[in-house]
Amino acid sequence: MQHSIKDDYINSLKNYTNQFKDTNFRRIACNDFKSWPGPREETWRLSRLGSLSRKKIKPINPNFKKNNTNTSKLNGSTIIQFIDGAFREDLSSDMPSGVNLSILGDSESLEYLQKIKKSNLSNHPSTNASLSCTPSIMKLTVTKDTKVKDFFEIIYEGGENSQSVHPVLYIELKENSSLYLIERFNHLTSLAMPLQLTELRNKASLNSIKIFNDYKETHNLSANCAYLSEKSNLNSFSLIKGGIFTRSETHAYLNGCGAKLNLNGIYISGNKQHHDLTTAIYHDVSDCTSKQIVRGVLGGKSTGVFQGKVKVAKHAQRTDGQQMSRAILLSDSASANAKPELEIYADDVICAHGATVGELDDDQLFYLNSRGVPMNKAREILIKAFLEDIINQSVDKSLHNFVFKEAELALSSILTKEKSYNETL
Amino acid sequence: MSLLEIKNAHLKLDDKNILNGVSLSVNKGEVHAIMGPNGSGKSTLSYMLAGRDGYELEEGEILLDGISLSEMEADERARSGLFLAFQYPVELPGVGGMSFLREAVNSRRNFLGKKELDHLAFVKEARKEASKMFVKDEMLKRAVNVGFSGGEKKRFEILQMALLKPKVSILDETDSGLDVDALKIVSDGVNAQRNNENAIVVITHYQRLLDYIIPDFVHILSDGVIIKSGGPELALEVEKNGYSGLINAA
Numbered sequence: 029m030q031h032s033i034k035d036d037y038i039n040s041l042k043n044y045t046n047q048f049k050d051t052n053f054r055r056i057a058c059n060d061f062k063s064w065p066g067p068r069e070e071t072w073r074l075s076r077l078g079s080l081s082r083k084k085i086k087p088i089n090p091n092f093k094k095n096n097t098n099t100s101k102l103n104g105s106t107i108i109q110f111i112d113g114a115f116r117e118d119l120s121s122d123m124p125s126g127v128n129l130s131i132l133g134d135s136e137s138l139e140y141l142q143k144i145k146k147s148n149l150s151n152h153p154s155t156n157a158s159l160s161c162t163p164s165i166m167k168l169t170v171t172k173d174t175k176v177k178d179f180f181e182i183i184y185e186g187g188e189n190s191q192s193v194h195p196v197l198y199i200e201l202k203e204n205s206s207l208y209l210i211e212r213f214n215h216l217t218s219l220a221m222p223l224q225l226t227e228l229r230n231k232a233s234l235n236s237i238k239i240f241n242d243y244k245e246t247h248n249l250s251a252n253c254a255y256l257s258e259k260s261n262l263n264s265f266s267l268i269k270g271g272i273f274t275r276s277e278t279h280a281y282l283n284g285c286g287a288k289l290n291l292n293g294i295y296i297s298g299n300k301q302h303h304d305l306t307t308a309i310y311h312d313v314s315d316c317t318s319k320q321i322v323r324g325v326l327g328g329k330s331t332g333v334f335q336g337k338v339k340v341a342k343h344a345q346r347t348d349g350q351q352m353s354r355a356i357l358l359s360d361s362a363s364a365n366a367k368p369e370l371e372i373y374a375d376d377v378i379c380a381h382g383a384t385v386g387e388l389d390d391d392q393l394f395y396l397n398s399r400g401v402p403m404n405k406a407r408e409i410l411i412k413a414f415l416e417d418i419i420n421q422s423v424d425k426s427l428h429n430f431v432f433k434e435a436e437l438a439l440s441s442i443l444t445k446e447k448s449y450n451e452t453l
Numbered sequence: 454m455s456l457l458e459i460k461n462a463h464l465k466l467d468d469k470n471i472l473n474g475v476s477l478s479v480n481k482g483e484v485h486a487i488m489g490p491n492g493s494g495k496s497t498l499s500y501m502l503a504g505r506d507g508y509e510l511e512e513g514e515i516l517l518d519g520i521s522l523s524e525m526e527a528d529e530r531a532r533s534g535l536f537l538a539f540q541y542p543v544e545l546p547g548v549g550g551m552s553f554l555r556e557a558v559n560s561r562r563n564f565l566g567k568k569e570l571d572h573l574a575f576v577k578e579a580r581k582e583a584s585k586m587f588v589k590d591e592m593l594k595r596a597v598n599v600g601f602s603g604g605e606k607k608r609f610e611i612l613q614m615a616l617l618k619p620k621v622s623i624l625d626e627t628d629s630g631l632d633v634d635a636l637k638i639v640s641d642g643v644n645a646q647r648n649n650e651n652a653i654v655v656i657t658h659y660q661r662l663l664d665y666i667i668p669d670f671v672h673i674l675s676d677g678v679i680i681k682s683g684g685p686e687l688a689l690e691v692e693k694n695g696y697s698g699l700i701n702a703a
Contacts, residue, residue, distance in 0.1 A: 390506070395543035398503050399553075399613065400531035400560035409556065413547025413596075 037192075038063075040086050041160045052134060053141040057159035060145075064153055074333045074365045075275050075304040080247055085218050087161045088191040090114035097185055099214050102430065105179040111186035113193035113220075114163035126174030126205070132165040132198065140165055140198055144225055147253045148279050148308060154221035154251040158194035162223070167198040170205040170232075179427075180209045187217020187246075196223045201232035201260075208235040208424065213250070213270070215242040220271075224252045228260035230284060235263045237423055239434055241270035244299075248274040256316075258284030265422035266293040267431065268303045269438035275304035275333075282309065282316040282344075289318040292422040294415055296435060297330035297362070298442035304333040311344040311374075318348070321418050324355035325411055326362035327442035334383070337369040344374045351381040356388060356414065358407070358446045408443055412436070454519050456481050456652045457502075457621045462513035464501055464677075471497045473677035474513070479621065482649040486663055487656045488688060489674035490696040495656045496540060498674070499625040503537040504530045518620055531557075532564035534620035538610040538627050545597040550609070553597045554579050558616050582615045586642050604635035611642040622646075624655045628662035640665030660692040675700045 038061055045058040064080075065072040090112035097119060101107055108129065109119035115131070123129050132140060141159055149155050159165075170176060187193040193215060201207055213220065220242060228234055242248050248271050256262055268274050280289055295303035309318045324332040334353045355364035366383035388410050396406035419431050457479040464472040471494045479485050489495050501508040502515060504527035515522045522530050545553065559569040570578065583593060586608045598606050607627055614622050624643065628636055643666050647653065655666055663671070663685065671687040672679045673696070681687065681699055691699065 391543045392545055394503075394505050394527060395539070395545065396553075396556075397527035398505075398531050398537050398539075399557035399617070400528055400564070401556055402528045402560070403526070405556070406528075409548055409553075410545070413545065417547040 037085060037157075041157060044087065045160050051138075053137040054160050056138075057141060057156045060151070061153070061156035061160065071306060071335065074335065074367065075273075075302065075306075077247075079273065080219065083190060083218055085190055085192050087157070088112050088188060088193050088217070090163050090186075092116070094186055095119060097183065099183045099185060099212055101181055101183070102179055102210065105181040105210070108168070108180065108182045110182070110184045110195045112163075113186070113195045115166045124176065124178065126171045127176060128167075128169045128171070130167050130169070132167050136167075137165050140225060144223070144253055147281070149251050149253050149277070152249075152251045152277065154223050154249045157192065158196050158221045158223040162194040162196040165196045165198055167200065170201045170207050172202040172205060174202075174205045176205075176207045180207060182209065182211045184211070184213045184215055184220070184222065187215045187220060189245075190218050192219035192221055193217050194221050194223070197225070199224065199226045199234070201228050201234055203229045204231040205229075206233040210237045210427070211239070213238070213240045213242050213248060215246050215248065217243070217246055220246055220248040220250075222248070222250045224250075226252070226254040226262070228254070228256050228262060228287075230258040231260060232257070233261040233263075235424065236265070237427070237431065238264070238266045238276065239431075240266065240268040240274045240276060241434070242274065243270070244272060246271040246274075248276075250274070250276045252276070252278040254278065254280045256280065256282045256284060256287035256289060259286040260284060261288045263290045263422070264292070265290075265419075265431075266305065267434060268293065268295040268305065269297075269435070272300065273302045275306060277306040279308045280310065280318070281312060282318065283312040285313050285315045287316045289316070290320070290422065291318065292321045292418055294322070294418060294435060295324045295332050296415075296438040296442065297324065297326045297332050298328040298438070298445060299330060300328065301330045302333075303330070304335070306333070306335040308337040308339070309349065311338070311340040311347045311349060313341075314343060314345045314347070316344065316347055318350070320351040321421070322353040323414060323418055324353075324364055325358065325415065325439065325442070326355060326364055327358040327446045329359075329361040331362070332364040333367075334365070335367045335369075336381070337371070338379060338381070339371040340374050340377055340379065342373040345376040347374060347377040347379065349377070349379040353383045355385045356411065357385065358442065404443070411439060411443070415439070455479055455516070456518055457654070458514075458516040459502075460514045460516075462498075462501065462515065463511040464497060464508060465511055466497065466507070471677050472501065475674070475677065475679055477672065477679065479652045479654060481652060482647075483670065484647065484653045484655065484666060484668045486668040486671045486688060487654060487674050487679075488658065488660075488671060488691055490658075490700075493674045494677040495674055496625060499537055499623045499656055502623055503527055503535065528560070532561050536614050536617055536619035536622040538607075538614060538622065538624045540626040540629055542598045542601075542606040542610055544599045546599050548597050550593040550595055550597050551576065551579060554593070554613065554616055557613060561617050579616060583612055585645065586612045586615065587638055588612050603630035604632065604638075607631060607635065607639050608642070611639055615642065615646055618651075620651055622651070622653045624653065626657055627655070628657055628659065636662065636665060660688040663688045673699055
């Protein structure tokens with residue numbers, strides 16, 4: 029990014045945080061924000077923020093009167109609504125028993141900052157920018173032994189052109205509790221920087237679906253940090269389809285024996301979209317399992333990135349870590365990058381990874397053609413099957429249709445464009 | 454008029470001549486067998502007929518019921534009534550058997566100007582035909598050919614043939630990988646579809662299949678040309694003397 033603009037942005041954060049004491053979490057976060065990541069930083073090499081530099085962006089001052097929400101909600105779900113990065117109690121549901129939603133005070137916010145700073149997200153721009161100027165850190169707590177029956181939906185909307193929004197969330201599932209959470213990012217802003225810390229206590233279980241469907245000009249730099257205790261279970265699925273640039277970065281720390289993690293994702297990219305799924309899984313103790321399936325479909329001049337790191341510490345024996353990524357390119361101008369990384373220091377582990385980037389399989393296309401199915405329909409059938417398979421594995425049966433339709437919408441616009449492109453050849 | 458007419462078909466793959474002037478006329482109600490040693494061009498012939506990319510004719514012509522196939526893509530040929538049963542049926546992970554069959558059948562029905570079958574009507578029809586081919590319901594719920602045994606894959610091919618009711622079916626080494634029992638089921642399935650309106654071309658290495666699907670004509674393909682044609686007795690001659698005797702004599 030150009031120097032002046034990043035300085036502008038950081039200066040505006042400084043101006044804002046100067047009103048707080050040196051020891052305030054906002055000041056600390058802001059002081060840590062030295063610069064935007066550049067292409068020389070290994071994890072940002074494939075996802076460059078250059079296009080942001082052409083925009084003049086300022087952190088938003090949330091407008092609490094805005095109440096136009098356009099996201100249609102699922103039937104019977106409990107809603108948590110954010111607009112302009114700020115929690116809106118007036119537009120959210122009452123919490124069911126066993127679930128608390130609260131605003132963190134200064135000292136708790138400082139603890140939050142310290143927890144994030146212990147992770148490898150400490151220098152992520154969303155960590156420092158969002159902690160500097162978020163309206164408030166919201167904490168969602170599920171109390172011990174509470175199994176929340178209804179789906180929870182967190183809806184992120186709002187924002188303005190040339191402004192950035194900063195929703196910050198802390199999710200804690202106490203012992204033996206469970207929650208099914210669907211997050212939908214529908215910002216209409218230049219830059220969204222959601223930050224999230226998740227802590228799963230012993231035997232807690234979180235199912236999480238994130239659907240990134242921001243406005244077509246939005247940059248979304250989502251940063252997520254998850255700590256998994258003994259026998260806890262995080263089953264996470266992301267669908268990235270919106271924005272001009274969406275990067276969802278997740279760092280998951282398996283630090284209780286027997287913890288299980290699924291970290292699956294799909295990106296569907298067209299036009300000049302850039303979509304990035306970056307993950308790091310840290311097996312810090314023995315007997316944990318992590319599984320990851322990532323699939324991408326790319327058309328137009330889009331680019332996709334999957335970076336997946338699995339680090340197995342010396343004492344993390346009997347780790348089972350699997351990772352598979354596959355991207356299908358539908359146009360000559362689309363490109364996909366996959367960067368799997370395994371760092372294994374233990375000797376008794378099962379770890380496997382595979383990454384492929386390619387076109388649709390000729391044999392499969394011909395087989396469908398030979399049964400009378402035209403080429404465009406054959407491509408559509410194969411791509412849908414490619415995505416449906418992982419959706420079925422990753423999300424609750426009752427949500428298959430909802431998630432698949434969300435994917436289908438993005439897909440059909442890409443396929444229509446590729447169809448007309450192919451027909452002109 | 455022949456139902457399938459291959460006229461002087463020439464085809465090159467990677468600059469190598471594979472078909473060097475194949476001519477064949479297949480009439481309604483007939484079953485033709487094309488036999489030949491490895492590398493004689495049998496599978497190339499079947500891909501060429503089905504219209505696979507890269508298997509375009511250098512010279513010659515193919516007519517299906519009097520209409521030239523040369524300008525047609527594979528899907529159009531299939532809708533026009535040409536069917537290829539694959540030697541190695543392709544796995545389609547994530548594509549359910551029933552919806553695949555329905556897509557295929559409705560493509561053909563659309564072409565014929567018939568109304569698409571609704572889901573229930575189709576399922577009924579598919580199950581009826583499937584039971585004849587000993588294809589269980591459970592198999593139709595699975596992804597196409599995924600985890601199917603060799604016999605199941607071939608039965609599923611013939612089930613497709615039964616549902617699509619093509620004018621001309623090309624069976625490419627349908628006997629490969631089948632045990633005797635499976636061979637009988639598949640052959641019975643094929644025989645059940647023989648009628649006076651369609652035609653079948655069986656491509657095979659071995660005479661064995663022709664004990665079950667009895668051809669009207671047998672052709673020997675060698676080096677991309679048909680070197681000899683005759684009745685079913687020709688297949689027996691191959692079985693007795695091998696291909697080399699015939700090729701040397703030609």
